[in-house]
């Protein structure tokens with residue numbers, strides 16, 4: 001592993017001859033962090049033991065692998081639904097590669113090798129790799145167009161497939177040291193770079209990700225063309241002349257693809273949320289590597305717009321089902337919330353890059369919120385049932401029919417399950433970062449890590465029961481002592497009376513409980529720097545830092561501009577957003593009122609939902625008598641569970657936002673109303 005890391009550094013450094021521009025803050029590789037955490041380790045294991053095998057099994061049983069075999073043989077008929085189905089194999093290989101470095105597994109490794117051979121055989125001699133055309137170029141998939149690339153701007157996903165191939169190849173090479181998938185990816189990337197460019201073909205890729213993938217190949221090889229082509233693709237947006245830029249229809253205006261304006265003139269998070277998140281992440285990469293101020297200004301502004309106007313309280317993005325896209329400012333309805341799991345994953349990629357650019361904890365606050373709530377809600381506790389969209393409420397009334405009240409094993413469009421296989425094992429890589437003589441602690445995940453700070457090893461052991469308990473212990477052991485450096489520990493916004501950066505959500509009351517930090521048992525004063533408690537010391541072996549974060553149940557209110565949440569509260573404890581589910585609340589949650597002054601207790605329930613901290617209260621509940629003539633309220637026990645854990649015990653009501661009082665009563669007729677999803 002060491003050899004590969006070294007190689008990565010050498011390649012980029014030598015090609016840019018000392019003028020290396022890059023992120024000022026450096027991620028500490030996931031391979032340097034051995035997770036021991038009672039929340040995350042079981043999730044990493046289940047991803048390895050269940051999710052990845054189930055995913056590969058489905059790639060086989062649905063015909064995704066067969067598509068590659070047919071492409072190699074140039075015979076047969078593309079046998080799955082979407083031209084981007086190839087990417088489910090790439091994403092699962094990426095996840096499995098990360099996972100192999102956590103859990104060595106010869107059988108899995110051999111299986112991946114066999115898949116890579118099939119992928120290689122499906123690649124055309126010039127590097128083109130896209131089974132939806134190669135199987136039978138005379139009759140390609142209808143989204144693919146009669147010739148290569150002609151439908152790339154709209155639906156073909158040729159460059160999307162390429163991007164996921166590059167991401168997988170990077171992970172596979174990085175984790176295993178094998179070049180097999182990397183060589184396939186480089187051959188494809190060389191073709192892409194020979195086809196597209198300022199004096200060649202022009203296109204704004206229809207679904208972004210090729211840009212991030214090319215940057216990763218640049219990092220491995222140091223080949224400037226890859227970075228230049230990534231930058232070219234980003235700069236291509238907003239120049240297509242065929243749109244009606246005044247149209248309100250995002251497909252007609254190009255906003256669906258973030259193609260209505262040049263990226264440096266885009267200031268709002270718009271269009272398909274996964275596409276958008278991948279674009280903004282790539283803009284961060286290219287801004288870091290080229291110093292492009294225009295890109296930086298655009299993503300800073302788009303981030304502010306997203307966080308202050310377009311994000312659900314559990315971190316979910318993309319409110320609108322039609323087009324799986326961002327809505328207007330403050331358009332965050334609960335009953336129809338879309339919140340694709342992939343959009344949360346894209347948000348993690350983007351927010352981490354924003355942190356690496358700016359070193360500010362607010363980006364990690366959003367990343368943490370997304371990770372513990374709206375992202376892992378997409379994954380069932382069994383590791384093999386999933387949500388594609390993540391609802392904000394399920395009501396069993398005639399007036400509501402929700403999008404996805406139940407988890408599924410797989411979807412025709414199965415982007416989310418396979419995206420989860422790759423995100424979960426990469427989580428250890430978000431725990432620490434560093435810059436000069438500063439170590440940043442970003443996530444509180446029990447683990448043992450060895451970082452190299454200015455050529456000297458520092459071991460950090462984290463012990464905690466986060467996210468349930470706010471008592472965090474860090475044992476710091478520099479290899480050579482004494483060692484002077486700064487330890488910067490993120491103090492989450494929620495521990496400083498801030499529900500989110502900016503003002504989309506606020507706590508209903510202010511808490512006077514402050515985080516406390518002790519070093520070797522003694523409380524210390526600390527300076528706050530961009531959201532981090534900075535401890536400057538000469539460290540010795542086994543120095544012990546304790547951070548006590550106040551874990552109170554907090555009520556959240558939304559900005560009044562969000563119509564659907566007016567007068568309502570949501571619940572948070574630590575980083576975890578809660579919901580009420582029918583199972584714990586007499587079969588119903590849509591009749592629960594949570595007054596602003598409701599008092600909560602919390603308790604850890606080891607036997608429930610794989611171990612969760614539940615929160616309890618006594619609150620008014622609306623009841624209708626049997627005659628249907630009388631409405632009243634009674635006080636009842638209310639139990640809330642972490643939002644991420646809902647829909648693991650059958651089908652029924654769920655609520656995140658609860659009314660604080662009764663304002664009005666809607667007398668419903670018995671006519672059902674239906675909602676439809678369109679993509």
Ligand code: FUB
Nearest residue numbers: 084207274324342413415
């Ligand atoms: O288009 C590829 C993937 O399919 C998108 O990222 C998802 O939103 C789904 O539409």
Ligand code: ZN
Nearest residue numbers: 340342415416
């Ligand atoms: Zn998805």
